Amino acid sequence: MRRGLTTLSALVFTLGAVCVASALRWLDRPVATVASVAPGRASAKPEPYVWDIPAPFPRPPVPADNPMTAAKVLLGRHLFYDARLSGNGRLTCAACHTPSLGFADGREQAIGSTGDVHPRSSMTLTNVAYNPAYNWADPTTTTLEAQVLVPLFGTSPVEMGHAADGAELLQRLKTDPRYRPLFTDAFPDDTAAISVRNVARALASFQRTLISVRSPYDRYRYGGDRNAISDAAKRGEVIFFSGQRGGCFQCHGGWNFSGGIRHERDTLTQAAFFNTGLYNLPGGTSYPSPNTGLHVHTGLPGDVGRFRAPTLRNIAETAPYMHDGSLATLEDVIDHYAAGGRTIAQGPRAGVGHDNPNKAPAVHGFELRGTDRADLVAFLQSLTDSTFLGNRAFSDPWRGRR
Ligand code: HEC
Ligand code: HEC
Structure with missing residues (x-):
């Protein structure tokens, strides 16, 4: 139900953007x-x-x-x-x-x-x-x-x-x-x-x-600038939003590319937590302690390995990835999802994440062909908002005054 709503709100935003006459004007203004x-x-x-x-x-x-x-x-x-x-x-x-x-x-x-x-x-x-x-x-x-x-x-x-x-x-x-x-x-x-x-x-x-909210992807999707992102990023967007293939939007949904959000008119949405098959240790607890996810709070076996799906905005800048930084690059992340869960061949964390009993059905795996991996990376890179990262309103106010 919640997942349905997230998808719906993504759609509403997309439609909304098309109707917003002033969509282009905001792009010139500094944020915040x-x-x-x-x-x-x-x-x-x-x-x-x-x-x-x-x-x-x-x-x-x-x-x-x-x-x-x-x-x-x-x-x-x-x-x-x-x-x-x-x-x-x-x-x-x-x-x-x-x-x-x-x-x-x-x-x-x-x-x-x-x-x-x-x-x-x-x-x-x-x-x-x-x-x-x-x-x-x-x-x-x-x-x-x-x-x-x-x-x-x-x-x-x-x-x-x-x-x-x-x-x-x-x-x-x-x-x-x-x-x-x-x-x-x-x-x-x-x-x-x-x-x-x-x-x-x-x-x-x-x-x-x-x-x-001012990445190249925003200019492309909400600002009407058809050339703001590359053809590769456009192909990656299709994989990201395809249920059969990437399926990524099912958890990183809506305009924030995250689990459900709260905003000024919706303060009740609850957080959702998913197991993506990152680990599958033998024995009772399939994720390495102390990072057993939601299970730490509920004690329920079914909550082992369930984490919040973070926003993917500016994701190209925040490597390494996942709750424990155990995936070094975006390519590694994509291979993890394409395999329907990571396999660790040897060592204390060996196991086939694909077979984790708590894994979310949306992590079903998909075949990467031709330029697919690079296209998905290009799409994720189009979410990097340089006006945000370089915004002087967020910089160190003590510089030169210490
Ligand atoms: C079933 C829900 C689900 C699906 C489907 C899903 N993700 Fe995730 N994603 C998560 C969760 C939960 C995490 C955090 C997992 C963890 O840390 O163990 C995550 C983490 C990530 C991260 C790392 C975030 C960070 O800040 O380190 C990236 C990048 C990512 N996902 C990209 C994708 C892409 C690309 C796809 C599609 C190929 C995808 N995800 C599909 C739920 C999902
Ligand atoms: C030693 C490094 C470190 C310092 C210093 C630090 N953080 Fe963090 N921050 C983290 C880590 C690690 C997490 C994830 C925590 C977890 O999952 O238990 C986090 C999580 C957060 C989150 C949650 C983000 C989200 O999306 O859920 C916020 C907000 C945050 N920190 C703000 C702050 C603020 C404000 C300060 C200063 C008072 C601060 N942090 C200092 C490492 C740090």
Whole structure:
């Protein structure tokens, strides 16, 4: 049912785009310009954040208790690039979510501030505001405000490595005179503006602005520019959207090429989790511990290996792939799906993923002929949005001021 709806909404968007008369105009405008707010300026009413999201794309949902303002976004951007957010001062959020690396980190598995190797790979923050649940397979974390507490205070593994009470973090922020005006502008009604809750709200607000909808594929599909992508990418698109062949759209669906999304008019969509046959270890648990996916939360054998289907926007920039970075290239990913699940011939992880009992039926395998693999890669590359990755509104605001 949900899958049907995703397909339907993809169709509605496609049709919508054809009807939007102004479809071409938005392409020239910069996305998500953060109004330059002079910190410290006394303002009675905070300036609302001005979205710049072209039709036909919806705005993301925003929690009622954390409305978007330009000042909050500006504060969140400062925090995102501040190494004082890690216990030993070594790591920023941006170190693991780097714009030029598609807001991921280029590693198979992330490495925390104290050297802890994270069991999983860093995720892109592209269009993160629309996700119905956060992290690779965590149905319980459903807001960005809640997600932020994981990297800040998590202990298994340590990411930023702050003590759970947040006292040291707040002390550091309070002693930098540049933060006080940023916080009071962002939270003018709050007498104790420098709090963990407000740090989380500001980081969430900044992350909600990370919206990518201006790739060559968008110009082609929604902007009426027939030459925006190559013939190879057009052939790859056909394979991607063919149920018999790639079948990719069944899980990476809609305009975000992801599992179902939430947006301003739909805040109820639930996250979906799929097993793609990446592993098939013998014994009871077919995926290597601790990455057993949704099963970690439910304990159900049928949930082993089920993960969220992430957005494929900017995917060419975020190698290596999958929850544990175990596929190095997009070609490897395509071979995994074409085989209907990966076979690992030897070693502790040997097994035929194709035969994983939990594998989603949509991972049925398909024959790659001629230029098919290269065509699919060209299509995925057409989802790279250079205006997003290079957007100065998302860059380090401390540069030259440290
Ligand atoms: C050590 C590297 C590292 C640091 C530092 C880090 N992250 Fe992450 N981030 C990750 C990894 C790994 C995941 C996947 C977590 C999982 O699945 O358990 C992730 C996931 C996320 C997600 C979920 C994305 C999605 O689509 O579900 C968000 C949001 C996020 N991080 C934001 C932040 C913010 C904000 C900070 C700074 C406060 C931060 N991260 C610091 C590595 C890092
Ligand atoms: C049954 C649902 C399903 C289908 C069909 C599917 N995917 Fe996926 N995809 C997922 C899930 C779930 C993940 C994460 C899996 C994991 O990490 O173990 C994923 C991960 C990926 C990734 C890596 C994302 C990242 O950030 O590392 C790429 C690339 C990808 N898929 C491309 C494709 C392509 C191309 C196709 C079609 C040939 C396809 N997918 C078909 C569900 C699906």
